Amino acid sequence: MKKITILTAFVIATCAVNSFAQTVVKKSTRTTTVVKKTTTTAAAGKVSAVTLEQGKQLLAKNDCLSCHKVDVKIVGPAYKDVAKKYPANAENYEKLTQKVIAGGSGVWGEVPMSAHPSVPPADIKKMVQYILSVK
Ligand code: HEC
The missing domain is CATH 1.10.760.10 (Cytochrome c-like domain)
Structure with a gap:
């Protein structure tokens, strides 16, 4: 019984870490896109x-x-x-x-x-x- 509890806890923990990691990846992808857009605008606006x-x-x-x-x-x-x-x-x-x-x-x-x-x-x-x- 103890083993099963530990196993369940482990599975839950793994899932939590996984979805957390995915959120982080998603967030960082979004940040990259935003940064890229800003760079393009800045490049276009750079013409003196x-x-x-x-x-x-x-x-x-x-x-x-x-x-x-x-x-x-x-x-x-x-x-x-x-x-x-x-x-x-x-x-x-x-x-x-x-x-x-x-x-x-x-x-x-x-x-x-x-x-x-x-x-x-x-x-x-x-x-x-x-x-x-x-x-
Ligand atoms: C003999 C006439 C003529 C001269 C001289 C001329 N153009 Fe053009 N230009 C045209 C025509 C006709 C088009 C449309 C070409 C087409 O439909 O692909 C055009 C198109 C363009 C375009 C848009 C191109 C595209 O693919 O959308 C730009 C930019 C341009 N010309 C800039 C210039 C600049 C800068 C000069 C001077 C260095 C110049 N043109 C001199 C006739 C001329």
Whole structure:
């Protein structure tokens, strides 16, 4: 009888420890997700006012404004529409920088954007960061 009691106590204790451990794991997973989200927002928000201003000026220095305006579609989409489509985050900065370098069509219509192989990628990234900030 004593043995059974000890065994039962052991089983109960094991279950308790188990479910406690699971709660801890769940909690820590949740914390990780929250931390990740904060990091993404912080990364997007990290673009300084100086960088955005440089991006804006680079658009004017390059040929971009002959095909794009901030709020009206000309040959290319309005930058406001581009900003609506893509949230400002590291992934989209990279993706759109590559698109501007390579040029191409298919996302907004059949008309292609010219390629920009001779513009420094760092400059293009600043322009993209500015574009995704116009909302
Ligand atoms: C010859 C006209 C033209 C020029 C010059 C031009 N664009 Fe574009 N741009 C377009 C067109 C057309 C599209 C839509 C392409 C598509 O549908 O895939 C576009 C699309 C884009 C997009 C969105 C891409 C996507 O996949 O959603 C960005 C960002 C962009 N242009 C930035 C720039 C920047 C920065 C410059 C200057 C370095 C520039 N464009 C110069 C015509 C142009």
